[in-house]
Amino acid sequence: MRVEDIDTPALLVDVAIMEENLRWMQAKADRAGVKLRPHTKTHRTPALARRQVELGAHGITVAKLGEAEVMVEAGLSDIFIANEIVGPLKLTRLRRLARRARLAVAVDSPVQVHALAETFASEAEPLDVLIDVDTGDARTGVQPGQPVLELARLVSAAPGLRLRGIYTHEGHSYGAPDVAAVQAVFRRSQEDMLATAALLRQHGLPVEEISVGATPALLVADILPGITEIRPGTYIFLDAAQANLLGTYARCALTVLTTVTSRPTPERVVLDAGVKALTAFVRGAGVCQTHGYGVLKGLPHLHLEKLSDEHGVFTALPGRAWAIGDRVEIIPNHACPTCNLYDRIYGVRDGRVVNAWPILARGESR
Template structure:
């Protein structure tokens, strides 16, 4: 890798990323559903372009700023998969008026009423999906809650276009066996399909049934009744996903390039210029079967160094060390100026620390790929 690259920087291994994109696209095809990737992981035009080129149909976003960015890039089919705040309806309206087929989400009667009232005032029929709580993880309406039909009716009767239901089984991140993952994937599917059936049985429209997280997408035995899959972090994968058991370490496409800036030889510490600003504060592997600290340290070519973890981090300092008992002459093995790469716990959080990525091609060429941040 170019010795002139300023560190710390976020490096995308483009060949790995392309393999990850192919893997999920093939998975969606196998399951007979469309793939609408969640682009909050990369927030990067080049990455999203690669996903669309591979066959993705539409995208999912986590902010309206992402929607604006990708719409300007020519993507018109966008699902904003966070419950709509009434104060953001004017931004949603502006996107739709400009020609973006933006779909928004709600899970409450108050949310539905805010959407229809704003729509009536501005002569706009918003397309809306109802969020379903399939696994008690976060937001959404339960499939058997009478509230589901109240929300559906408030939307439909208020003049909005009730597009369908969506859910995200975030509890899957806590699991790590194929059996448990397959069970939660089935729960995600069956709960969302049940909600769609209840809406249809009440004589209301519900065309789309949208599910997905990376663990459930890669574990579902089938997706009968589902129309689309939303997976996001698969594009880079990360140590959390590795602990869940859905990717190998050699599939992690995002790493942080860092420089050794010092040592504490008697403690076996290697000090890096990647602290928590470079890695993020995310300690997602702490509660999992293998705690990787702030990241797994690799050599400059991305090959993991056995036992070397970024065990603590200050804002601009990282402290890497081996397992207790592993005796290594860290000054000799990692002299000042040595370049290392660190695999992150959570790719979405680490990426968010940077205004751009360094895209590394297999031939060693590098390019700057911009990244959106903020709201």
């Protein structure tokens, strides 16, 4: 099957670039002596998660319980759900799933600890727990230091639970103004985590895992000694945001294949891919700032300027013709929500389709 035989809009992955990205991050983890536990929320595709494990990953990370259920059904057996699991419906599902695979979950409140302990107290095996630490992202998580120690004591004393360690996400690295600032964010985050782990150990609490990770930081910054695990996600494909950090689109494996469906004026080019095919996601500031709603592959200064539900619009370059029926590939601003819009990813090599991977965890956000 040739790429020309695929109807549009469609999600493509350049297999050679993807494999290079996978091997690059695995090699970085190996050099640092840390585990790579990739965040599969980016692709939500069990076949790609298995490939990451084949190349050396120590299990996977997911964002949602629904993703974990799909991954376990597909044969993945070592999963960290990097999120707080709340409510009796989800806790029942979690208990059922923990009987089939090695799981760990996040906590940042005594409320969650008590609910998990009540759910797992009578289980044959304890549930592993990692404490969510806010090192600057200002999302979930307790503050480093004493607040982590207090929560860790509660976890360690709770029936049915086992304290595995601590984790953080340096999401604020996306908004750092330049590469040096990204590196500083990552260093400070790791230092806070290492100091917090030392505090826990001083008080007799085991810290098996010190887990960190955000793709921007791991692309350009060093991993400090003492860190045990990294959890990048977007590195498998990269996207326009990561390309702006790196200064090149050459490592972007993911594109949306579109067709020119209208040329209503000499300047205006209209594609058959809008919000439902690309998302309207933009990063408004920082070294990962994106411009427009996607970048034309091979034309890094040409962006989609407008999206509606079914259409994307850009302005033609002088002297460059796009005819109705022409195909155009768009590098999305953000790979993760883009993948969630499709049923499958077409793996492409040298203009031919070599794989069609089903995105089995698409929509599994519960």
